[in-house]
Amino acid sequence: MTTELPRSLDGTGPDRLMSVVHRLVGGVEWLHRNSRRRTAPPSPVDRDIPLVISETRDEADGVRSLRLTRPGGGPLPAWQPGAHLDLLLPSGRKRQYSLCGRPGERSHYRIAVRRLADGAGGSREIHDELAEGDRVVARGPRNAFPFIGGRSYLFVAGGIGITPILPMVRTAMARGADWRLVYTGRSRASMPFLRELAELPAERVWIRPDTEFGIPAAGTELLAHAAEGAAVYACGPVPMITAVRLALPVSAAKGLHWERFSAPPIVDGREFTVELARSGRTVEVPADRTALEAVGEVLPDVAYSCRQGFCGTCHVPLLSGDVLRRSRARGDDLALCVDRGRGHLTVDL
Incomplete structure (x- = not known):
């Protein structure tokens, strides 16, 4: 496999410092893979849980916590440290937030959100538009960080x-x-x-x-x-x-x-195409974007969670094509968030 050097900020040539860092990180990747205990990707959790925001609190500059409970009260599904919720916001946006309350507490969930002024809008919606008494829907909990x-x-x-x-x-x-x-x-x-x-x-x-x-x-x-x-x-x-x-x-x-809390940087990207067999559409994936981002523009409901290649949420059946693996997906699956194609891929979407 050949690898492109990361580009300098002005785009005129390779960024030598980042290239060295990239090679060093690659050099310790074997140690990481062999020192980290293997865990099976978690099974998708598709239950929708209606929730009400029972309390908001400013935890730091630009950070607000939300206490989420069932509208009629009652226990919530159990969770383990490292778990997160997929929060479905009133606008239709879906965002992932780690549970940061006390493990074993099932009367409510707690999440905390930093407001990102230049983000994609989810954090601004939570900070600027949602208040105590408003309702949201959560999916999960699921755990990609056990x-x-x-x-x-x-x-x-x-x-x-x-x-x-x-x-x-x-x-x-x-x-x-x-x-x-x-x-x-x-x-x-x-x-x-x-x-x-x-x-x-x-x-x-x-x-x-x-x-x-x-x-x-x-x-x-x-x-x-x-x-x-x-x-x-x-x-x-x-x-x-x-x-x-x-x-x-x-x-x-x-x-x-x-x-x-961000996808891994793409340092050796190549353009490729993804054919969506059930949708009858073909998506061009640029060298500096992921298949998840490109497919998400035509299929906004495509499921994803960790965006790092190991949780399994965005894995889709691979029907044909040669894949450059960056995940633990099975040979007949494609992890849209990090896997890349060599040429043309066809998936069951």
């Missing part, structure tokens, strides 16, 4: 990435496991749930805002808090995840499990 039992953990969260990590920390405490938490962000004002974290043992929690240190944390700095053999659970922006992955081989940690 928390696996162990004796020692290092949790690394960046900004809104604290949402799936917080239930994991509470679960580790309840199990009596050894754990540490490193929480980074631009500033304390931008970091949600600091009041709740202040209730945890101070010697186990390190709050590291960039404004107090001058620069973002390096991967070695983050992993320096890992006990020997600790499992690392990380959630946050792509640069933070990349830094942790690069530093993992020289740390005391045993393995890495991560989730990010």
Whole structure:
């Protein structure tokens, strides 16, 4: 397989720094794949749950939490740390938000949403248009970031990435496991749930805002808090995840499990086409976009969740064509979010 170098910001040539980072990340990919315990992709959860927003709360600058309950009361489906909801908004938008309440609490769900002024509109709708008493529909819960039992953990969260990590920390405490938490962000004002974290043992929690240190944390700095053999659970922006992955081989940690809130960057894209057999349409997928994005423009209801290639939600039957695998999809499936075609593909959509 040949690989294109990432382009520089002005588009005039290869970005040498990012090319080096890309090769380094690829070099540790084997270690990640073999240190992370394999888990089967979760089965799709298609039940629709009508919910009412029973409480909203500002948790940080630009971050609001929503407490969601059944309109008539009653228990909600159980969930495990790392799980999220597909939230179907009144506008028709569908967004995924991690559950960040207390595991085992079934009277309500809690999610937290950062308002993105230049986003696709879902966070703005939640912040600007929804209020207590409004109704939404959720699908799930489903879990693409499962928390696996162990004796020692290092949790690394960046900004809104604290949402799936917080239930994991509470679960580790309840199990009596050894754990540490490193929480980074631009500033304390931008970091949600600091009041709740202040209730945890101070010697186990390190709050590291960039404004107090001058620069973002390096991967070695983050992993320096890992006990020997600790499992690392990380959630946050792509640069933070990349830094942790690069530093993992020289740390005391045993393995890495991560989730990010954006799709992985496309660094070696090639144009290809996807024929939708049942719809009778053919979609062109540009080199810098995913099949999920392109197909979503003609089939807005196409299901997806993690956008990282492992949850299984967007897997569709592959009828023909040669696939460049970036997922754990079976040989007769295509993961629309990350898999790419070599030429022309036909899928059952």
